[in-house]
Amino acid sequence: MAETMNIVLVGFMASGKSTVGKALADRLGWQFVDCDELVVGKAGRSIPEIFAGDGEEVFRDLETAVLDELQGRQGTVIATGGGIVTREANWELMRRLGPVVFLRTAPEILRQRLLAASGRPLADGMDWEAILLRYRQRLPAYERADVTVDIEDEPPAMIVERICTLLAGEVDRERDD
Numbered sequence: 001m002a003e004t005m006n007i008v009l010v011g012f013m014a015s016g017k018s019t020v021g022k023a024l025a026d027r028l029g030w031q032f033v034d035c036d037e038l039v040v041g042k043a044g045r046s047i048p049e050i051f052a053g054d055g056e057e058v059f060r061d062l063e064t065a066v067l068d069e070l071q072g073r074q075g076t077v078i079a080t081g082g083g084i085v086t087r088e089a090n091w092e093l094m095r096r097l098g099p100v101v102f103l104r105t106a107p108e109i110l111r112q113r114l115l116a117a118s119g120r121p122l123a124d125g126m127d128w129e130a131i132l133l134r135y136r137q138r139l140p141a142y143e144r145a146d147v148t149v150d151i152e153d154e155p156p157a158m159i160v161e162r163i164c165t166l167l168a169g170e171v172d173r174e175r176d177d
């Protein structure tokens, strides 16, 4: 795959962006960055601390700033935060980086993963119906991605192979430009 581009992964909380992103970068021999980790590094605080201390808007500003700082990169798999698709400005920044891939993970899998973990302010302590409502509200935004990968219960390595196959067309288009 051409190293002149990056791959940007979007999807709901716990859809696997960070996990699959790392595996995809290993498979391609590319670098990997995670926007959530970059935000934490920039703020010097955890995501729950940013949400609790400054509010969601400040978190979103940091998220956009991080995406802006990634401009110019090549050969990098970029895992985004689950809400990055909610800001219009982020779309232009993501599309400039490379193809945007939506990990459309089955809601039942999201439910199991979110109930088993904490550290996500927009899921912690919320009932599943409220989380599912947010997921449904965000779906049209995720579906703006260039490529969608439907994910059931399967290991990251299999998802990685499917992403590589789906992106072969994107790479061909880039070569034609």
Ligand SMILES: Nc1ncnc2c1ncn2[C@@H]1O[C@H](COP(=O)(O)OP(=O)(O)OP(=O)(O)O)[C@@H](O)[C@H]1O
Pocket: 011, 012, 013, 014, 015, 016, 017, 018, 019, 020, 036, 079, 080, 081, 082, 113, 117, 120, 154, 155, 156, 159
């Ligand atoms: N294909 C998979 N098979 C099994 N477990 C997985 C798979 N993908 C991710 N997981 C597990 O699901 C959980 C959530 O994954 P991950 O943190 O990668 O999601 P995310 O999309 O980055 O979430 P967030 O938007 O909150 O950053 C983790 O515990 C991870 O180990």
Ligand SMILES: O=C(O)C1=C[C@@H](O)[C@@H](O)[C@H](O)C1
Pocket: 012, 013, 036, 047, 080, 081, 082, 083, 084, 119, 120, 121, 122
């Ligand atoms: O879906 C969301 O809005 C979020 C997802 C996480 O990746 C983090 O970016 C944060 O917890 C917010």
Ligand SMILES: [Mg+2]
Pocket: 017, 018, 019, 034, 036, 079, 080, 081
């Ligand atoms: Mg993540």
